[in-house]
Amino acid sequence: MTTTAHLGANGAGPAAADPGGTREAGGRGRLGGLVWLVRRQHRLFFGVLLAAVTAGAVGCAVLRSRAAAFIDAHHLDGCSMISLVPRCDGTQDAVNAFRSAYTRPLELAEAELLLLPVLIALFLGAPLIARELEAGTHQLVLTQSVGPLRWLAAKTALPALVVLTATTALSAVFAWMWQVVGDEVSGSYWYSTLGFASLGPVPVAYSLLALAIGVLAGLRLRRTVLTMGVTLGAMVVVQVALGQIRPYLLPTRSTEFAPKESAQLPDNAWLVGQGYYTRSGAHLPDTICESAGDYEGCLRTHHVVGQYMDHHPVSHHWPLAWIESGIVLALTAVLTVIAFRVMRRRHG
Structure with a gap:
């Protein structure tokens, strides 16, 4: 593991070579030197993250191109397995063929964006501070007139910038691909767990949260492995909790x-609830x-005159x-x- 600072041959740190305390060896200022050091310490993870984002972006571009060609060739735009659109009559076999060919690659792309915040939490956020505190290497920097x-700002700024840039880029490419591959034809809709977590600002926000949780847990626990476990657990709890309240973040429409x-x-459309409505306009659950x-008699007893569905349209x-990202x-x-x-x- 790269230590927090490198000592000179005489045992003095960078501050000893610069009595004014304003510059580091190689012309870097104290804060700039710390950022440089953070880059060196985590260059392996940064490199892996860059490679994963590049591979994911290329994969999305290829998938978009092939899927678009298939849809155009079979005139499947806007068609689903069971469609009310007249022009989609007779396309069921083609839709089946499309899903057999492209559903799996789409799910893999979605899973990459869903798991990306978790991987950032485990392998960047959790060790970022905890490893320094556990090994005691932070003390050398803090004794060299670096507050x-x-x-902490230097340790977190560069990783946050890298995470923000990488996840934004991958999310943008995925959204570009989704315009062709998502929803009706593939059967993977925006409101699915994988779909929602992969689109727009959501994966970016969760990735930054993963970094923040890891940093705070590392400061409190000061043990790398323990911090990784706590960070992973916290990320799972937050994602599950927000997934449960997601349907209620915006009022639904009732049809x-x-x-x-x-x-x-x-x-x-994302169906959230359904049931019956009465002559007075009251809504009853579908289990009433x-x-x-006597099912029909029960409905008459409750003065049921029709059904309703509460849902989020695609415009939501x-x-x-x-x-949710906010x-x-x-x-x-x-x-x-x-x-x-x-x-x-x-530390004062």
Whole structure:
């Protein structure tokens, strides 16, 4: 592991070579030297992250090109397995063939963006500070007139910039691919767990949160392996919790269907709840007559006149994504402030 500072031949640190304390060897200032050191310490992870993003972007571009050619050749744009669009009649076999060929690659691309924040949490955020504190190498820098807050800022600034750039680039390329491959034809919709977590600002926000959780956990626990476990657990809890409240971040729309009307939403609508509505306009759950012996009689007893479906239309996708990302980024900011307060309290 690269240590926090390199000593000269006489045992003196960089500050000894520069009595003014303003520059490091090689012409780098104290803060600049720390950033340079962080880059060297984590160059392996940065390189792997860059390679993964590049491979993912190339894969998305190839998948988009091939899928677009298939859709154009078979006239599948906007068609699904069971479609109400007249021009999609007779395309079921072609849709099946498309899904057999492209669903798996699409899922792999989605999984990469879903897992990226977790990998950042484990292999960058958790060891970033915990490894320094566990080995005690941070003490050398803190004795060379580098304040603890400047040290923490230098340790986190470059990783945050790399994570922001990499995840934004990959998310943008994935969204570009999704315009062709996503939704009806592939059957992978924007509201699915993989789809929502892969599109727009969501993976970027979670990646920055992963870094913040790892840094704060490292400051508090000071043990690398323990920090990795706690960071992983915290990321899973946050992702699951926000996934549970996601449908309620924005008011749903309710569509009512008459008794003899087919109750069916567009394929890209996210169904959140459904049931029956009465003459008075009241909504009843769809289980209201589930155990009744006379099902139709039960419905008449409750004055049911039709069905309703609460849903998020596709136009709600980006508002939901930005609301959830805003919550995640606000949590990231709070954790970052707490991390600096912990650092100041412990090291002055």
